[in-house]
Amino acid sequence: xxxxxxxxxxxxxxxxxxxxxxxxxxxxxxxxxxxxxxxxxxxxxxxxxxxxxxxxxxxxxxxxxxxxxxxxxxxxxxxxxxxxxxxxxxxxxxxxxxxxxxxxxxxxxxxxxxxxxxxxxxxxxxxxxxxxxxxxxxxxxx
Numbered sequence: 001x002x003x004x005x006x007x008x009x010x011x012x013x014x015x016x017x018x019x020x021x022x023x024x025x026x027x028x029x030x031x032x033x034x035x036x037x038x039x040x041x042x043x044x045x046x047x048x049x050x051x052x053x054x055x056x057x058x059x060x061x062x063x064x065x066x067x068x069x070x071x072x073x074x075x076x077x078x079x080x081x082x083x084x085x086x087x088x089x090x091x092x093x094x095x096x097x098x099x100x101x102x103x104x105x106x107x108x109x110x111x112x113x114x115x116x117x118x119x120x121x122x123x124x125x126x127x128x129x130x131x132x133x134x135x136x137x138x139x140x141x142x
Contacts, residue, residue, distance in 0.1 A: 038123035076122035
């Protein structure tokens, strides 16, 4: 057995494990790819920028910053789930008539687009608050 320090492995295994185990089940495959793209884009440049050009109030490793980002993002994705389940309950109450089906399909398409927008917005929110929350006032402006 070989033991390696988590800091030696870097943030990639943490992100990969999170993507394989923590993604919500309600996401479509397209939305899962969107989450993967958002999560993969944030960790490399952001902590490097913080370490090189900013002054954090509390020192933290890249691994801890990435972990905070993923935990916050997971909470925001759970909120999307509660919004989607409320819409599904409303849809179950609607009678399935021929003329209502077209508006129903349009409504479902709009819901998927809104969910995709919320996924991207949640990613940005997670980056700003998990990484930017550690910075002093002068560094937050950068």
